[in-house]
Amino acid sequence: YYPTVRAYYGSGGRYAVMKEDSYLKIEAGSGNRCSSGFCGISTPIAFSGSIDYVAIDDSPTLSPTVSSMPTTPFPTTTPTSSPTTATPTTASPTGHPTTASPTDNPTKSPTDSPTASPITPTTTPSVSLQPTEFEPEVVTLIYDSYSATIVKAAYFEVQGGNAWANITDLRITSYGTRSLEVYYKYGNAAPYEATPCAWKKVAETSSSWNPGYWKKVYPPWVNGFEPIVLPPNEKVSFYLVNTGSSYGILAKSHTDSNRYVSPFISLDATSPVGAITMSHGKGGYADQRFKPYPDYYRGYGIFGGPKFETMQPGSTQSPTTAPTDSTTPGAIESPISGTSTDQVNGLQFEVENTGLKDVIVTKFSFLMAETGTHHIEVWYRNGSYKGSGSGCDNWTNWCNNWTKVKSENLNSSGSGSFTSTSAFVAIAKAEATTSFAIVSATGHLLTKTVSTGVVNNELLQINLAKPIEDYHAENVQTSYNLSTSDVMFEGIIDYDIAHSECAIHNKASWVVLDPLVAGANSMGSEDEDGAGEVLEIVHDDSNEGPVDEGSGGFEEAS
Numbered sequence: 001y002y003p004t005v006r007a008y009y010g011s012g013g014r015y016a017v018m019k020e021d022s023y024l025k026i027e028a029g030s031g032n033r034c035s036s037g038f039c040g041i042s043t044p045i046a047f048s049g050s051i052d053y054v055a056i057d058d059s060p061t062l063s064p065t066v067s068s069m070p071t072t073p074f075p076t077t078t079p080t081s082s083p084t085t086a087t088p089t090t091a092s093p094t095g096h097p098t099t100a101s102p103t104d105n106p107t108k109s110p111t112d113s114p115t116a117s118p119i120t121p122t123t124t125p126s127v128s129l130q131p132t133e134f135e136p137e138v139v140t141l142i143y144d145s146y147s148a149t150i151v152k153a154a155y156f157e158v159q160g161g162n163a164w165a166n167i168t169d170l171r172i173t174s175y176g177t178r179s180l181e182v183y184y185k186y187g188n189a190a191p192y193e194a195t196p197c198a199w200k201k202v203a204e205t206s207s208s209w210n211p212g213y214w215k216k217v218y219p220p221w222v223n224g225f226e227p228i229v230l231p232p233n234e235k236v237s238f239y240l241v242n243t244g245s246s247y248g249i250l251a252k253s254h255t256d257s258n259r260y261v262s263p264f265i266s267l268d269a270t271s272p273v274g275a276i277t278m279s280h281g282k283g284g285y286a287d288q289r290f291k292p293y294p295d296y297y298r299g300y301g302i303f304g305g306p307k308f309e310t311m312q313p314g315s316t317q318s319p320t321t322a323p324t325d326s327t328t329p330g331a332i333e334s335p336i337s338g339t340s341t342d343q344v345n346g347l348q349f350e351v352e353n354t355g356l357k358d359v360i361v362t363k364f365s366f367l368m369a370e371t372g373t374h375h376i377e378v379w380y381r382n383g384s385y386k387g388s389g390s391g392c393d394n395w396t397n398w399c400n401n402w403t404k405v406k407s408e409n410l411n412s413s414g415s416g417s418f419t420s421t422s423a424f425v426a427i428a429k430a431e432a433t434t435s436f437a438i439v440s441a442t443g444h445l446l447t448k449t450v451s452t453g454v455v456n457n458e459l460l461q462i463n464l465a466k467p468i469e470d471y472h473a474e475n476v477q478t479s480y481n482l483s484t485s486d487v488m489f490e491g492i493i494d495y496d497i498a499h500s501e502c503a504i505h506n507k508a509s510w511v512v513l514d515p516l517v518a519g520a521n522s523m524g525s526e527d528e529d530g531a532g533e534v535l536e537i538v539h540d541d542s543n544e545g546p547v548d549e550g551s552g553g554f555e556e557a558s
Contacts, residue, residue, distance in 0.1 A: 018046050023055055136309035137272045142171060143265045143305055144216065148250035150175050150536040153241040153284030154302050155189045155292065157260055160230045161267065161274020164311035167228040167236065170203070173303035174215045175538065176247030179207040181289070182240055184228055189237035189260065191515040193282060193292035196505035199239055202226040207244050214250070214538075216304065230308070232274070240302070242286045251300040253535065254280055259299035272310045291510045298535070327360065327496035327503045334455040334462055334490050336367060336418070340448040342487065343369045346439030346468035347447060348385045348395055349489045352461040353428045358498045359460065360507055361426040364406075365418035366438055366491035367446040374443030376419075378406035378436065380426040385435035385466075386482065394435075395466070395482055402437070415446055418491055425507040428460070428495070439471050447487040455489075459497070465489045 016028045030043030141158075158167070170182060183199040185192065192198040203221040211217050230236055242248055254261070262279035269275040280301040283293040347366075353359050364378060379402045385395045392399035405424040412419045428434040438445065447467065455462040464486040498504050506513065 016044065024051065024053065026051070134312045136166070136311065138168075139165075139267065139271055139273050139308045139310070140171070141265055141267055141276060141278055141305040141308070143252070143278075143301060143303055144173070145252060145303065147537065147539050148173070148175075148303055149253045149298075149300065150248040150538060151251045151283045151300050151302070152248050152286035153239070153292075154249065154251060154281055154300055155193055155237065155239050155260075155284065156264070156281030156302060157189055157235055157237045157262065157279040158230065158306060159262065159277045159279070160232055160234045160236075161269065161271070161276045162232050163272070163274040164232060165230040165273040165276065166309040166311055167230055167306050168309050169218050169225045169307040170238070170240075171216060171218050171304035171307065172240070173250040174211040174217055175213050175250050177219075177242065177249055178205075178210060178246035179244045180205045180209075180219060180240060180242055180246060180249070182225075182238065184239070185237050187235055187237065189239070189281065191512075192237075193239070193284070194290050194510055194512040195515055196290045196508075196511060197500070197502035197513075199290070199502070201501065202228060207246075218307070227309075229311075230273075230276070238306075239284075239290070241284060241289055243289075244287060246286065248286070248536075250303040250538070251283075252303070253298045253300055255298055256280070259295075261299070264301040265305060273308045276308065278305055288508070288510070289505050291508070326499045328499070329494070329496050330359075330457075330459065331492055331494045332455065332457045332460050332462065333492045334453075334488065336490055337448065337488070340367060340415075340446045340488065340490060342447050342449065342467070343444035344447055344467040344469055344487075345441070345444065345471040346437055347445055347465040347487065347489055348435060348437045348468060348482075349465035350384055350433050350435050350463040351428055351493065352433050352463065353430055353459065354456075354461060355459045355497070356430050358430050358501075358504060359428040360496040360498055360504055361428055361434075361436075361493060362423050362496060362507075363421055363494040364436075364438060364491060365420040365494075366489070367415060368412040368419045368440075369415055369444040369446045371412050371414040372443075373409050373411050374440050376406070376408060376410050376421065376443075377404060377439050377441075378421060378424060378426075379404050379439070380434060380436045382429065382432070382434060384433055385437070393481075412443065420492075425504075427504055437468065439468055441471050447490065449485050450488045451486065453488050460493070460495070462489055462493070 017025050018028055019026045026047060028044035028046050031045050172180070181201060182203040183201050185199045203219075203223075203225040205219045206222055209220060211219075228236055240249065252264075259282045260279045263277035264280045266277040267273065267275055278301075280299045283297060283300050285291045285293070351361070361380070368374065379397075381394075381402045383394070387394050390399050392401070394401070403426075405426045406421050408422060410419055410421065426434070426436070447465065450464065453464060465488065466482050467485070467487050469480060469483065496503070505511065
């Protein structure tokens with residue numbers, strides 16, 4: 001049969017819309033119309049029947065970033081069947097009827113379209129169906145001036161606003177700055193300034209860095225700046241210290257009795273990270289980590305300040321692992337042979353740390369030739385004492401590569417037993433060689449010439465030594481080249497295996513392990529070196545200086 005159609009005499013003519021719903025519309029058309037045996041082209045002609053369909057939801061499976069998205073459900077009712085008197089049949093491939101001609105036009109029109117239209121969403125999502133990536137905003141809190149005080153170390157506090165923030169960098173103003181270390185802790189800085197294991201290192205520069213003077217820089221941190229989460233209304237304290245040959249950074253001094261008086265500088269409450277404030281703080285000594293200035297010294301606020309990034313709403317803070325000060329004691333012994341007869345002013349030898357953790361050498365015991373009281377010094381340096389570098393022989397101290405860790409008078413019992421030093425701190429770095437020198441200006445150490453005799457345990461190895469046959473105070477040995485003979489160090493090395501960096505810092509004499517214990521002495525309360533406070537005030541004679549963003553170039557400060 002031909003598809004059943006009916007003549008259409010309404011307005012609109014061909015292509016007029018006959019029926020439509022939310023998904024489809026049926027238009028009038030034209031075609032071959034047959035009636036009572038006569039056929040011809042007729043227009044407009046309307047299709048008589050119904051179309052069953054299913055709406056396919058092919059939207060992305062990934063939901064948009066809004067909390068809910070309206071969806072279009074299928075129709076809630078089934079479309080009504082077409083009239084039984086006008087059931088269309090499928091045409092044959094040739095287009096000719098398969099049996100008789102179609103019957104007359106149906107006596108009544110097909111029923112209306114489905115009695116219930118599909119539900120159409122009243123609103124359209126205002127966001128893309130693709131998920132949006134959070135883009136943090138960068139905010140800085142910076143203090144600058146043209147007259148400053150040079151400080152060697154600085155403590156200060158950053159108080160959070162009403163929004164989550166990430167502290168991602170720290171700007172300073174250099175003044176002969178070379179190597180700089182940055183530590184932080186949550187909560188107040190006081191009374192923990194001299195408690196190393198209350199702090200965690202987050203950044204450090206190379207000792208070869210040399211930005212110059214009055215440079216406003218984000219330092220090129222060796223391993224980057226470890227981001228610090230600043231929760232709303234919480235406090236993070238910072239400690240900056242110049243190490244090695246680094247001279248200082250610039251700050252502004254004050255005499256308020258509260259060294260951490262705040263705010264020193266602040267952000268407005270309308271900033272993307274809220275009303276964050278940075279306090280003044282306390283100074284400290286260079287190259288003496290966690291040794292604050294005594295309380296009667298001035299307070300300081302650093303030039304520069306932190307850089308922040310906004311955090312995604314709904315952020316939370318993961319627990320941070322507190323540093324540990326645990327150490328494991330150990331010792332390695334090269335026993336008394338009973339055959340050592342050579343008397344020398346001292347011995348130089350290498351200690352190889354084959355382990356993965358630093359070792360804190362705390363005491364030497366060694367064999368002396370004479371009884372009585374004798375002056376002893378202990379020196380150490382990183383690397384081998386053999387060879388030369390930077391124009392200096394490594395076994396001398398002309399280039400100041402050796403550090404004296406002990407100078408004291410000891411009572412010797414002679415060659416029958418070891419003589420021991422009091423405690424000191426010398427760091428033998430992991431997987432590295434450290435050299436030591438034990439010398440005496442008034443006595444002699446006992447040794448013997450050998451060709452073999454390396455001493456080792458599961459962690460350390462003591463290599464054969466070289467004799468020091470004269471002694472010239474601060475230069476250890478100056479008159480002769482190293483002997484061609486190898487000799488034996490007979491003695492004991494006591495050490496602690498450091499399980500964290502703060503365990504090493506804890507060995508310093510000024511450290512306060514638990515400042516909350518009643519009667520705990522704050523080592524910052526005395527000026528141990530007797531130098532007194534040196535207030536160096538410098539002025540910037542140039543225009544507003546450049547800001548180094550750490551990319552190798554400079555940007556003009558705004």
